[in-house]
Amino acid sequence: MSTLEHKLMNTTETVFTAEFHTLDGNGLEKAKKYADRFQGWFDGVNATDNTAAHAHVSNVASAIAMKQLGLEPILQVVCRDKNRLAQQADIMGASMFGVENFVALTGDDVTAGDEPEARRVFDTDGPQLVRLMSTIKRGEYMSGRKIDPAPHMFIGAVENPGAPPFEYRVQRVAKKYAAGAKFLQLQICYHQDRLEKFCAGVRDAGLAGKIAIIPTVVLVKGPRPLNFMHNSVPGIDVPADQIARVEKATDPAEEAYLQTLEFAQHALAQPAVRGLHITDFRNDDTLERLMTDLGRVREITTNSSTTNEVKDDHAYSA
Amino acid sequence: MTTFIATIEHVVKGPVWGCQDCGQCVLHSTGMTCPMNCPKTLRNGPCGGVRENGHCEVKPEMKCVWLKAYDRTQDWPLPATWKAEYNHLRPPVDNRLKGTSSWKNFFTKRDRWTPTGWKNSTDESVAQGVDH
Incomplete structure (x- = not known):
């Protein structure tokens, strides 16, 4: 059983997950540096699947690298690039290397990326992919062909509490729970009222305690990434006052940090919430600061360095 | 005959509902x-x-x-x-049904066919869970 599964299913502890950085050139070398920064802070780290519709080192390869580097991977599987056969192959392949956490998501469209001319697949959608994962967990491929022994799997999904139709998002949680999801990582939501209503809705639907809600916060250095998300990422709306707060601050980097901390504390206080997912676009010491401010104690066993400032090639980096 | 029914369906459902002829209408x-x-x-x-x-x-x-x-x-x-x-x-979606008549597939129950693994994964069997 993975640490993530153990903590969510057998304890009341708050869990922390994070987004692993995308890997391109010098993959293993960079993976090592990133892993050193994350080591001991997180119960699971997402091995992303061509995030924002850009090609990178594959989700499966990242997850295996993480496993080898002592992190606990959560294999993201999206529906955009691969049909159901390839999705099953990826799940089985990662499982062969000991990956136990899986998260299913629909994924951005190809037009969100730098190869918009590519063919979009969407042979399955998010809820179907959750059910497909549950099928493998039961010991069968989609066709009914047996898998013996069946892989051990802890299955999750994703939801966006901040995108319309707001009231319907809770019904989707119920659908994904019925399909087999045990945890739900939320997309970043800069509207606290929407997150509050969403979490209250999950509680009122009787799903608290059945599916663990894990909201996301993003560490940014200043207003630029906030503007980028607001203007260029469909489904994410950053209120003008939140951007202005950082923009007009005498120390925007510090203000951006405080904003993230506030959103994190607010999210953790909501019903049905069992943890926090952190996306780090800063790559500086605020990751450690945030975790410490949230009361997390690092569970470190290696001689990892936390002072490494890693240059990230990601487009969001401020 | 099959093609004829599919054509009629397309003519009716295309303009009204933007039918894409998936053959398994929902x-x-x-x-x-x-x-x-x-x-x-x-x-x-x-x-x-x-x-x-x-x-x-x-x-x-x-x-x-x-x-x-x-x-x-x-x-x-x-x-x-x-x-x-x-x-x-x-x-x-069962991609083999693309371009066929969903009306015919409804009456023959062809549109309710799902692969065995999917069929076996009921809400109940999923909720029951498996602990390996």
Whole structure:
């Protein structure tokens, strides 16, 4: 059983997950540096699947690298690039290397990326992919062909509490729970009222305690990434006052940090919430600061360095 | 005959519902809104990319298909049994049925066929869980 599964299913502890950085050139070398920064802070780290519709080192390869580097991977599987056969192959392949956490998501469209001319697949959608994962967990491929022994799997999904139709998002949680999801990582939501209503809705639907809600916060250095998300990422709306707060601050980097901390504390206080997912676009010491401010104690066993400032090639980096 | 029925269906459903000839029609359960008009062809609700104005991530000029489906399911005088099916988990599309008549597939029950693994994964069997 993975640490993530153990903590969510057998304890009341708050869990922390994070987004692993995308890997391109010098993959293993960079993976090592990133892993050193994350080591001991997180119960699971997402091995992303061509995030924002850009090609990178594959989700499966990242997850295996993480496993080898002592992190606990959560294999993201999206529906955009691969049909159901390839999705099953990826799940089985990662499982062969000991990956136990899986998260299913629909994924951005190809037009969100730098190869918009590519063919979009969407042979399955998010809820179907959750059910497909549950099928493998039961010991069968989609066709009914047996898998013996069946892989051990802890299955999750994703939801966006901040995108319309707001009231319907809770019904989707119920659908994904019925399909087999045990945890739900939320997309970043800069509207606290929407997150509050969403979490209250999950509680009122009787799903608290059945599916663990894990909201996301993003560490940014200043207003630029906030503007980028607001203007260029469909489904994410950053209120003008939140951007202005950082923009007009005498120390925007510090203000951006405080904003993230506030959103994190607010999210953790909501019903049905069992943890926090952190996306780090800063790559500086605020990751450690945030975790410490949230009361997390690092569970470190290696001689990892936390002072490494890693240059990230990601487009969001401020 | 089969082609004839498919042609009639296409002529009727194309202009009215934007039918994409998937051959396994679910219009009744989606507020009479064809989910195959979603650029991602999602059968189980909207993705997370719906814009602030309720429009599509891929086609910003178009209202999200699933917002339409949701509104119509609430507002239109559709049979209660149809409305109840809105939140059902619809299986992945059987791509072999593309271009065939969903009317014929409905009456022959061909459109209700799902792969064995999918069929065995009922809500109950999933809820029961497996502990390896």
